[in-house]
Amino acid sequence: MDAYKKAGVDINAGYKLVDDIKNLSKNSALGSFGGLFPLELGTYQNPVLVSGTDGVGTKLLIAIKANLHKTIGIDLVAMCVNDVLAQGAKPLFFLDYLGVGHLDNDKAKDIVSGVVEGVSQAQAKLVGGETAEMPDMYTDGHYDLAGFAVGIADKAKLLSAKNLREGDVLLGLASNGLHSNGFSLVRDILFKQHDYSLDETLPGCELDLKHELLRPTKIYVKSVLPLIDKGKITAIAHITGGGLPENVARILPDNLSAEFNYGSWKVPAIMENLQRIGQLSFDDLKHTFNLGLGMVVAVHPDVAEDVKAELEKSGETVYRVGKLVSGHQEVIIRKDQQ
Known part of the structure; x- marks a missing residue:
């Protein structure tokens, strides 16, 4: 093991991290060759498993630059479980993958604590994962993060x-800011085209850039799932990369289009x-960012106000x-409806 440590891989640090994750997740079974989940079918007549996998993208580079890693795991879980939810499914369990150049236990523990928090918000269970220490693959404190939900x-x-x-x-559920999409453009505008500091606060923003950009992606499971179970929601679009145009189009049948009244929600x-700093066109804006809507739900007109009220009662801005x-x-x- 000394030879492996000299090559840049500390196995003992990995063992320690597994113990830390067991404590964080309160799941003593972690560390086995496979994650176990007892499948209680209950009232499901014809059960279907729905899976989703995703990453956090270059938002990770903001977390690394700011040296703030406690919420990036929430983003990871959200990107996966919100997709599963959009199919009408209840998230059951989650697995994560963390690839690092050198294992820093404190940083890894911060990252995984976010995963644990996200899984809790999704009312699911963390059943396993992988931490891979790969010297020369990731340098300068960089890491990659991916996840898988069922x-x-x-x-x-x-x-x-x-x-x-x-x-x-169409009801729009407010996002928590940028969520986890468009960060290659964000970084290009703020840190390449211009030289903004992460400690600066932009006009109209409550937080400085490091905290504004790292606002964790909202997880909508607790508020939306009960309405799916009641049969009140007809379709859901999770607004991620591609914005409203690409993601809402994914739920439409051949004979329908979606018409949004820009100005009816807060951007x-x-x-x-x-948009101002980067001199972006509205076309760039709507195809890159969520415009303030993290999820769009389609409902029949007769239940629209009831669904809106129930979502608001659950804490959503709708x-x-x-x-x-x-x-x-x-x-x-x-845009002419403002």
């Missing part, structure tokens, strides 16, 4: 485009600043942002 749904209750109708209402100040119209899977964002 959920369950009744096949008949999976959310489907076939259930959408013309006139259905975060950080995005308005990025806007009535548009409707479905006859069309061909287009996403139209009308």
